Amino acid sequence: MTSLFSSLALVVVCVTTMLIAFYGLRLSRTTSDFYVASRSVKPWWNASAIGGEYLSAASFLGVAGLIMLTGQSGLWFPIGYTAGYLMLLLFVAAPLRRSQAYTIPDFAQIRFEDSKSLRKLTTYLVVVICWLYIVPQMHGAALTLSIATGLPGWVGPVVVAAVVAITVVSGGMRSVTFVQAFQYWFKLASLVIPTIFLLIQVIPEQDTADRLRSLGTQLENISGLNLYETISIILALLFGTLGLPHVLVRFYTNPTGHTARTTTVIVLGLLSAFYLLPTTLGVLGLLYMPWLGSTNETDATVLLLPSAIFDGFLADALTAIVVGGAFAAFLSTTSGLVVSLAGALSQEFFAGTVRGFRISTVLATALPVLIAVVTNSLALAGAIGNVFAFTASTICPLLLLGIWWRSLTAKGAMAGMLVGAVTCGLALMLSSVIPPVDELWFHMMRQPAAWSVPLAFAVMIAVSRSTRRAVPSNTDTVMARLHVPDRGAQL
Amino acid sequence: MSPALQITLIATIVAVGIAAIGYFGFKISRSTKEMGTDAEEATFTTLHHMSVAVPHLERGLTSEGAAKSAKALRRLLNCPVLLISDTRSILATDSGIDFTAALEEEAGKAFSTALATGKTQVNRSSGQDFVSAPIMVGDQAVGTVTALTPRAGAGFVRAVSEVAVFVSAQVSTAQLDENKAMLLEAQMRALRAQISPHFIYNSLNAIASFINTDPARARELVIEFADFTRYSFRRRGEFTTLAEELEAIDRYLLLEKARFGERIKVSLRIAPEVLPTQIPFLSLQPLVENAVRHGLEAREDGGVISITATEDGLHAVISVEDDGVGMDPEQLASVLAGTTVNMHVGLRNVDVRLRQLYGNANGLIIDTAPGAGTQITMRIPKFRPPRPAGTGA
Numbered sequence: 018m019t020s021l022f023s024s025l026a027l028v029v030v031c032v033t034t035m036l037i038a039f040y041g042l043r044l045s046r047t048t049s050d051f052y053v054a055s056r057s058v059k060p061w062w063n064a065s066a067i068g069g070e071y072l073s074a075a076s077f078l079g080v081a082g083l084i085m086l087t088g089q090s091g092l093w094f095p096i097g098y099t100a101g102y103l104m105l106l107l108f109v110a111a112p113l114r115r116s117q118a119y120t121i122p123d124f125a126q127i128r129f130e131d132s133k134s135l136r137k138l139t140t141y142l143v144v145v146i147c148w149l150y151i152v153p154q155m156h157g158a159a160l161t162l163s164i165a166t167g168l169p170g171w172v173g174p175v176v177v178a179a180v181v182a183i184t185v186v187s188g189g190m191r192s193v194t195f196v197q198a199f200q201y202w203f204k205l206a207s208l209v210i211p212t213i214f215l216l217i218q219v220i221p222e223q224d225t226a227d228r229l230r231s232l233g234t235q236l237e238n239i240s241g242l243n244l245y246e247t248i249s250i251i252l253a254l255l256f257g258t259l260g261l262p263h264v265l266v267r268f269y270t271n272p273t274g275h276t277a278r279t280t281t282v283i284v285l286g287l288l289s290a291f292y293l294l295p296t297t298l299g300v301l302g303l304l305y306m307p308w309l310g311s312t313n314e315t316d317a318t319v320l321l322l323p324s325a326i327f328d329g330f331l332a333d334a335l336t337a338i339v340v341g342g343a344f345a346a347f348l349s350t351t352s353g354l355v356v357s358l359a360g361a362l363s364q365e366f367f368a369g370t371v372r373g374f375r376i377s378t379v380l381a382t383a384l385p386v387l388i389a390v391v392t393n394s395l396a397l398a399g400a401i402g403n404v405f406a407f408t409a410s411t412i413c414p415l416l417l418l419g420i421w422w423r424s425l426t427a428k429g430a431m432a433g434m435l436v437g438a439v440t441c442g443l444a445l446m447l448s449s450v451i452p453p454v455d456e457l458w459f460h461m462m463r464q465p466a467a468w469s470v471p472l473a474f475a476v477m478i479a480v481s482r483s484t485r486r487a488v489p490s491n492t493d494t495v496m497a498r499l500h501v502p503d504r505g506a507q508l
Numbered sequence: 509m510s511p512a513l514q515i516t517l518i519a520t521i522v523a524v525g526i527a528a529i530g531y532f533g534f535k536i537s538r539s540t541k542e543m544g545t546d547a548e549e550a551t552f553t554t555l556h557h558m559s560v561a562v563p564h565l566e567r568g569l570t571s572e573g574a575a576k577s578a579k580a581l582r583r584l585l586n587c588p589v590l591l592i593s594d595t596r597s598i599l600a601t602d603s604g605i606d607f608t609a610a611l612e613e614e615a616g617k618a619f620s621t622a623l624a625t626g627k628t629q630v631n632r633s634s635g636q637d638f639v640s641a642p643i644m645v646g647d648q649a650v651g652t653v654t655a656l657t658p659r660a661g662a663g664f665v666r667a668v669s670e671v672a673v674f675v676s677a678q679v680s681t682a683q684l685d686e687n688k689a690m691l692l693e694a695q696m697r698a699l700r701a702q703i704s705p706h707f708i709y710n711s712l713n714a715i716a717s718f719i720n721t722d723p724a725r726a727r728e729l730v731i732e733f734a735d736f737t738r739y740s741f742r743r744r745g746e747f748t749t750l751a752e753e754l755e756a757i758d759r760y761l762l763l764e765k766a767r768f769g770e771r772i773k774v775s776l777r778i779a780p781e782v783l784p785t786q787i788p789f790l791s792l793q794p795l796v797e798n799a800v801r802h803g804l805e806a807r808e809d810g811g812v813i814s815i816t817a818t819e820d821g822l823h824a825v826i827s828v829e830d831d832g833v834g835m836d837p838e839q840l841a842s843v844l845a846g847t848t849v850n851m852h853v854g855l856r857n858v859d860v861r862l863r864q865l866y867g868n869a870n871g872l873i874i875d876t877a878p879g880a881g882t883q884i885t886m887r888i889p890k891f892r893p894p895r896p897a898g899t900g901a
Contacts, residue, residue: 047777051758054776055751057783117786119822119891126893152513194781269890270781272751360822368869369889374821392513449514486572 022337023165030344031180037196038184057272062198064283067267069200071284072291073150073350074157077204077343079398080292082316084299085309086396090241091299094398095292097251097405099285101258106281109259111274112420112499119269120360121262121412125430127498128419129489132427138434140365142411143262145438146404147358148385150261151351153400155389157316158347164320165340174389177344178382181352185359185378194270200349201287207342208294211323211335215301218326228304235307245457246464250402253466257405260412262361263353273503298322316397319343355381403445406466410437410473418477423496425477426487433477441469557584558674565675568682569643569651574600581653581671585664589656592675593619595649611656614638619652628669630660639665641672645680692864704797704854707763714767729766732759740790746865747892750817750824751783753792757815760793764800771810772800778817782824786892788861794854795828795872795884803832803882811881820887827885834880844872855884862886 048054076098083091118124125132125139158173219225242250258264271277302309302318305325309315320343323335359377367373411434418425418433448462461468481488489495561580564573574592578600582590589611591601598615601607618631618638626649631638637660642649653672657664711733718726736759739752754776765772796813804811817826844859859872866889876882 047775049774049776051754051774051776054778055754055783056780057751058780117892123891126891130893269784272749272784356821364822369822370869371820371887388513388516391516446514446518450518 022333023340026337026341027162027165027176027344030341030348031176034180034345034348035184038187057276058194058270060271060276060279060283062194063267063270063276064280064287065198065201066194066270067197067264067280067284068287068291069197069202069204069349070263070267070353071261071288071350072201072204072346073401074154074343074347075398075401076291076295077208077346078157078160078295078316078319079153079396079401080295081299081302081318083396083398084296085302085306085315085318086239087241088236088239088303090247091398092296093242093247093250094254094402095296097254097402098258099288099292100251101255101405102281102285102288104255105258105264106278106285109265109416109420110268110277110281113265113416114268114271114277115274115501115503116495116499120266120357120364121260121416122361122364124419125415128425128495129427129430130491131489132431135427135431137365138431139412139415140361142434142438143361144358146260146408146412147262147354147361147381148388149404149407150263150401151354151358151382151385152388152392153397153404154347154351154354155385156392156400157343157397159389160314160316161320161340161343161347164314164317165336171390174386177347177351178386180348181355182378182382185352185355186375194267197349197353200345201291203345204342204349205291205294207338207345208291208298208319211339212294212297214331214335215322215326216297219301219305225304232300232303235303239310243460245460245467249406249460249464249467252470253402253406253409253464256409256413256466256470257407259416260408262357262412263350266357275503295319301326351382406445406464406469407438407441409466410441410469413470414473414477418474418481420499422478422481423492424481424485424488426481426484427489428484428487429477429479429481432480433473436476437469437473440472441465444469554584557581561675562678565678566682566685568679568686569594569599571599575602577675578602581675582655585655585667585671587655587657587664589615591615591619591654592651593654594651595623599651611636615640615654615656619654622652622654623649628665628672630665632660635659639668641669643672643679644676645683650679695864706801707760707797710767711763714763718766725766729763732762735759736763740793746789747786748789749783750778750785750787750792750826753787753790754778754783754815756790757793757796760796761800761813768800768804768810771807772804773810773812775812775814776816777814779819781819782817782826782890785824785888785890787824787826787888788858788865791858791861791886792826792828794858795886798855798884799828799830799832799882802835803830806833822891823887823889825885825887827883829881829883831881834878834882835874835876836878837874837876840874840876844874858886862888 076095080091080095080098083094085091113124116124116127118127121143122136122139126136129135155174155177158177159170160173162168162173162176163170268277268280271280298319302322306318306321309318309321314321320336320339323339324332326332327335355378358381359374362377362380363369363373367376414433414437415430419430444462444465448459451459451462453459453463557580561577561584564576564580567573569592578590578592579602581592582602582604588605589601589603589607592599598612598619601612614631614633614636615638618629618640621631622629622640622642626642626644626647628639628641631640635658637657638654639657639660640652640654643651643653653668653675655664655668711729715726715729715733718729736756739756739759761772761774792815796815799813804813811831814829815827816829817824819825840855843853844856846856846860855872855874863871870887870889873885873887874882875885
């Protein structure tokens with residue numbers, strides 16, 4: 018189903034992204050009015066930007082694909098992806114903003130200023146997380162490009178990597194709030210428009226009612242997730258959101274802890290609205306393309322649906338819109354991750370110089386392309402779910418205990434993160450090389466979050482307890498900085 | 509994740525692990541191989557014990573550091589009990605035997621005589637000898653190293669004295685560090701930009717000229733002046749946000765405009781993302797003042813000052829540009845080096861503070877030539893480390 022429109026949409030999205038990067042600076046507001054110039058980013062804009070950066074291939078394509086693959090169980094993913102922000106709101110958003118930390122390693126340094134090794138370990142984990150997160154974006158790009166244009170799979174990752182590397186290196190407005198905020202609304206629109214057209218077409222049909230009636234039996238035949246896996250996934254998604262490097266840097270833009278909270282509430286609303294769409298499309302997929310569930314291309318549901326229901330021009334146009342939106346999703350998430358990743362690498366290995374940042378950017382994009390080209394992915398949402406399990410077992414305990422428990426020590430934090438990273442990482446790797454069996458131990462390997470997250474917390478607490486004397490002497494000062502509401506007055 | 513990806517990852521991790529183990533194994537095997545003769549080994553062991561004891565004392569005589577170094581020093585002296593005290597009490601005891609309250613009292617006596625005399629003392633009592641040597645900083649005893657041994661020979665006494673001398677050196681270094689930090693802080697305070705006397709004089713004159721012709725404006729200007737001085741006189745913290753600094757610059761420019769009228773134009777391009785960035789207090793205002801004073805004042809028709817702030821990964825890049833008369837780069841270099849004292853003293857001030865806070869590579873970047881205007885850029889990390897780069901940590 019090669020289509021001129023889809024190819025065109027792709028080119029338009031990529032070229033627009035690059036043009037904004039090159040010329041974007043000229044668009045930024047120039048004024049002679051100080052009041053206008055020092056207007057800070059409104060929570061509404063920042064929330065849209067977080068949405069723009071967060072909604073990745075997993076959300077755009079993966080959620081519908083997962084509903085095709087696992088039926089109702091797939092619904093837990095959009096719920097978890099959203100509800101994670103509730104945890105962020107309750108436990109992390111405001112204190113993290115008040116800490117003045119820009120990245121997660123910065124937070125580690127603020128909390129334990131004497132422990133260089135903790136900062137290093139946190140940096141390495143951030144690098145691993147970003148890489149793991151970028152790879153599924155590349156897979157999404159490969160899938161979308163080969164469906165839309167028929168080009169071989171490696172072209173997609175290369176195109177995404179090239180566009181992202183060029184835009185990030187050129188400086189420009191790579192992470193500027195307004196561009197990312199626009200991305201959210203663009204992604205939303207590129208799913209809303211096809212969804213509305215599809216619903217208008219299918220709802221009045223008698224055929225749809227018949228299909229709906231058979232949906233029940235259809236769902237019964239799909240093997241969903243069992244209780245353990247469901248709990249594990251919910252835990253991973255809830256806690257994993259707390260440690261996403263590219264999301265947390267956005268909170269720095271908020272002027273105060275209070276605005277950080279407001280932003281998070283708006284993000285919750287925006288994500289809830291967005292996830293209605295892939296869910297609807299997933300159900301439509303079950304109704305109109307049930308055969309897709311048994312193939313390897315369930316992630317393509319959203320892309321294929323318009324042409325399954327419409328013919329001719331309308332099908333092409335709607336597909337083009339979805340393809341454009343999907344590419345926007347890959348580009349915005351990847352560039353957010355690459356900026357975080359390149360920042361961490363350049364800080365760690367190049368002393369934070371401009372040149373170091375450029376080299377790091379190339380490194381940050383090249384490696385995931387290699388991995389993505391030599392591997393292939395079945396379920397995008399599942400792959401991202403694994404990344405969430407990993408962050409939940411490493412960064413999340415550091416942030417939660419670092420913010421809320423004054424007895425945490427640097428040694429405890431390091432031990433917990435190491436144990437979490439090793440157990441969760443090994444379990445995920447082993448579960449993908451040994452052939453699947455329907456036993457509890459295998460489920461525990463495939464969805465490790467339910468035990469690896471508590472384990473990481475337990476190790477962190479136990480080791481901190483046994484190294485009680487190493488609690489930093491400035492803990493009270495740091496805690497006060499994290500938790501005392503911002504001073505309203507400036508003097 | 510797919511099997512192939514997983515396999516790649518496993519292979520990578522295994523490869524990295526083997527490389528790391530191999531590297532460390534090679535290093536360890538090499539270091540043990542070159543041990544040499546017995547005498548060399550004894551020297552090595554002694555030095556090793558010393559080097560283990562040293563790092564714990566780099567913050568001076570704290571009970572935490574003393575506890576750790578006492579352990580290493582006892583191993584070095586090979587005695588049953590070793591304790592480190594300050595001038596009043598025992599800071600740390602490392603003991604291989606049962607250290608009773610009676611012994612503690614004996615030890616107390618031993619180290620107080622050592623402190624009083626400033627010389628190594630040997631207290632002999634009931635088969636247990638206490639050797640106590642003072643830790644001297646300058647000519648003052650700040651603590652002691654006290655060792656308990658069944659029979660203290662001359663050699664042992666000398667060894668304890670030498671250890672005390674060694675510890676003294678470490679503690680002195682710690683005090684030196686402390687002094688250095690204090691010096692730096694004092695320097696920072698002194699460097700903290702102050703409003704220039706020119707500016708106060710000029711502003712007040714400008715305001716005075718409006719009092720008769722435009723009383724309402726004069727009143728406004730006085731309030732601006734008051735607000736600006738309040739900002740620059742404040743004593744809280746070395747840092748401020750870019751947003752607050754811009755507000756102060758706004759006030760400053762309003763006052764300058766009262767004098768220059770429409771000859772000064774301002775163009776601002778500020779990325780809102782960098783507004784919350786913490787920048788050194790009054791680090792941007794002197795650059796704007798420099799642009800007004802040395803760039804535009806000399807020109808009949810005035811000019812434009814552009815202030816831009818953009819995001820650059822982990823840094824915020826802030827620059828102040830004017831299209832005024834420019835400066836001679838060589839003269840400027842000598843200003844920044846501190847060899848000439850002249851009117852650009854504000855620039856040097858900012859430059860030195862930036863270097864102290866963010867390391868030598870992060871001073872001002874100045875782009876100028878006579879007649880070509882001036883662009884001054886600073887690159888500030890968005891994250892402000894808890895301690896400045898100059899003081900270690």
